[in-house]
Amino acid sequence: MIPEEKIFEDKIAREVRIEPRDWMPADYRKLLIRQMSQHAHSEIVGMLPEGNWITRAPSLRRKATLIAKVQDEAGHGLYLYSATETLGITREETIDQLHSGKAKYSSIFNYPTLTWADIGAIGWLVDGAAIMNQVPLCRASFGPYARAMVRICKEESFHQRQGFEILLTLSRGSEAQKHMCQDAINRWWWPSVMMFGPPDDASPHNQKSMQWKIKRFSNDELRQKFIDVCAEQVRVLGMKLPDDKMKWNEDEQHYDFGEINWTEFREVVNGNGPCNKERLEARKKAHAEGAWVREAAAAYAGKKNHSSNNQ
Amino acid sequence: MEKNASSESWPLWEVFIRTRQGLNHKHAGSLHAADAQMAIENARDVYTRRNEGISIWVVESRHIHASAPDEAASFFDPANDKVYRYPTFYNLPDELKNI
Ligand SMILES: [Fe+2]
Ligand SMILES: [Fe+2]
Numbered sequence: 001m002i003p004e005e006k007i008f009e010d011k012i013a014r015e016v017r018i019e020p021r022d023w024m025p026a027d028y029r030k031l032l033i034r035q036m037s038q039h040a041h042s043e044i045v046g047m048l049p050e051g052n053w054i055t056r057a058p059s060l061r062r063k064a065t066l067i068a069k070v071q072d073e074a075g076h077g078l079y080l081y082s083a084t085e086t087l088g089i090t091r092e093e094t095i096d097q098l099h100s101g102k103a104k105y106s107s108i109f110n111y112p113t114l115t116w117a118d119i120g121a122i123g124w125l126v127d128g129a130a131i132m133n134q135v136p137l138c139r140a141s142f143g144p145y146a147r148a149m150v151r152i153c154k155e156e157s158f159h160q161r162q163g164f165e166i167l168l169t170l171s172r173g174s175e176a177q178k179h180m181c182q183d184a185i186n187r188w189w190w191p192s193v194m195m196f197g198p199p200d201d202a203s204p205h206n207q208k209s210m211q212w213k214i215k216r217f218s219n220d221e222l223r224q225k226f227i228d229v230c231a232e233q234v235r236v237l238g239m240k241l242p243d244d245k246m247k248w249n250e251d252e253q254h255y256d257f258g259e260i261n262w263t264e265f266r267e268v269v270n271g272n273g274p275c276n277k278e279r280l281e282a283r284k285k286a287h288a289e290g291a292w293v294r295e296a297a298a299a300y301a302g303k304k305n306h307s308s309n310n311q
Numbered sequence: 312m313e314k315n316a317s318s319e320s321w322p323l324w325e326v327f328i329r330t331r332q333g334l335n336h337k338h339a340g341s342l343h344a345a346d347a348q349m350a351i352e353n354a355r356d357v358y359t360r361r362n363e364g365i366s367i368w369v370v371e372s373r374h375i376h377a378s379a380p381d382e383a384a385s386f387f388d389p390a391n392d393k394v395y396r397y398p399t400f401y402n403l404p405d406e407l408k409n410i
Contacts, residue, residue, distance in 0.1 A: 021380045071360065078357050082341045085323070091343060092320065148340070155361075297345035298321060304346060 012213055017143040020086035028212055031205060032142055033087050034103075035214065040080035041098045041105035043073050045279050049113040050122060058116060065162050066119065072159065076152045083144035099284050107265065108191050110273030117170055117177075117184035123163015125185075125192040125230070131156050132226045133196065136216035145214075164233070171237045185234070186242045193257075194265045196223040202262075224254055231255045322371050324350040326358055329366035336368050344369075 001009075004023040011018060018024055047070050054070065057063035081091055097103035108126055113119065134156065137149040170181035197219040200206055209215040217225075227246075234241050245258035267273065321343040327336035339358045344350035350369040358364065378386055394400050403410065 019380065021377070023381070068360075071356075075357050075360065078342060079340060085341070090320070151340075294321070294345075297349060301321075301346035301349075 012141055015141075015213075017146060018141055019143045027208070029087055031208060031212070032145065032214065033084060033089055034205075035209070036080055036084040036087075036145055037089070037094045037097065038104050038106075040077050040084060040094070041103055042109065043077035043080060045098075045105045045109045045283060046126075047073050047077075048279055048282055049109055049111070049275075050119060052113050053116060053119050056116070057119075062166070069123070069159050069162065072155045076155070079148040079151055080145075083148045086144045095287065099280070099287065101271065101280070104269065106195060107268040107273060108195050110268050110275045110279060111187070111191050112275050114187075115180050115184060117167065117180040118188065120163050120166030120170065120181070121184040121188040123159055123161075124167055124233075125163075125188050126195070127156055127159040127163060128230065129192045129195040129226050131160060132222050132229075136222075137214075139213075139216060141213040164237075167237055167239075171239060181237065182239050185237075185239050189242050190261065190264075191268075193223060193227065193260060196220070196226065198262065198265070199260075227255050227257050321345045322373070324354075324369045325372050325375060326350070326354040327368040327370075328354075328358060328364040330364055332365060336366065339363075341372060 005025060008018070008022070008024055008028075011022075018028075050066060050070050050073075054063060054066050057066050081094060084094055085091060094103070098105065108129075113122070131153065134149055134153050138146055138153055140146045140149065167181050167185070170177040173181075197203055197206075200218045200220045203219055206215070206218055210218065230241065231246060231248075243258045245256060247256050249256045268276070271277075322345075323341055324344055324347075325341050326339045328339045329336045339354070342350065342353050342357055344353050347369060351367050354367050354369055355364075359367070390396075
């Protein structure tokens with residue numbers, strides 16, 4: 001082990017944060033770039049399914065809330081892109097990797113938002129799962145990532161609460177609204193459970209990531225925690241989670257749950273989900289159509305610089 | 312100058328925010344912007360959506376110079392062995408008050 005590596009490992013062991021200009025193993029840098037950029041892309045692509053309902057929100061209150069939430073997600077993407085850049089990859093490279101399909105984003109955003117109730121289900125389940133993942137990341141060993149996560153977690157809690165409130169309102173409404181609520185839960189439950197990633201024994205990056213204290217809990221541990229919480233919360237709605245095998249296990253002090261469809265998960269990750277093409281096309285189109293804005297702003301800045309230099 | 316202003320890479324800016332009157336500006340993060348005005352406006356949207364600030368400073372990242380992390384130990388060494396810079400270093404009788 002080279003001396004730099006010893007210093008690095010020692011810092012990790014003592015819970016001292018690693019900062020961008022500190023020496024770090026190439027694999028640590030690679031793992032972080034992969035995880036953080038994937039996280040950033042998820043925040044950005046995640047705006048699309050919800051953005052779909054902004055113009056059709058059922059009241060002004062719901063509309064203002066949804067806009068604020070989607071705006072927060074844009075902010076989360078930007079915190080994370082900036083934090084990723086401190087590792088030496090440029091913003092353009094990161095965005096290019098998303099557009100070329102080289103970089104992934106959370107598979108959950110490849111599902112469609114068919115009814116207004118989906119906005120509620122996303123807030124409750126998708127943001128709920130995200131929070132479960134993100135809270136331990138506030139203690140990630142890489143300083144800029146941990147700091148971005150602290151900011152993000154502060155903002156996430158309203159996301160989940162507004163979602164639950166939407167479902168609660170529907171669950172107390174007409175028969176049709178109740179039905180809509182249950183239908184959204186049925187469609188979003190399993191994809192949300194899959195958000196924690198493949199099972200531990202099939203997750204190649206899990207171990208390294210835990211060893212370097214980027215992640216603090218394994219995929220399966222976080223998934224179980226999420227299921228335990230949701231199994232209780234769903235009762236407040238008077239709704240059901242779509243899992244016949246879900247049952248309290250007194251010995252384990254956890255809920256047992258049914259088989260996860262990992263074939264579906266792999267299909268969606270590999271680009272064959274219901275909305276993969278649409279999502280990526282939307283991102284590429286927005287980037288291409290925004291090119292003139294970037295050029296104009298750069299030209300204006302250049303001109304101003306030029307004239308102030310010549311004064 | 313115009314050559315730098317390529318559409319592909321707006322410069323990176325570091326953002327500093329004063330959260331309340333009486334406190335100092337603190338580093339909040341960074342962002343890309345074409346010029347200072349845009350950097351300040353983007354910083355408002357990205358970093359102060361919940362009243363986190365009453366004043367924003369931005370500075371292009373390339374203008375920041377930093378001490379070298381590898382040399383931190385020797386660089387800060389001169390402060391390590393000077394306990395006499397702290398009030399507790401001095402032995403004074405208990406009956407001495409208000410000092
Ligand atoms: Fe988010
Ligand atoms: Fe969120």
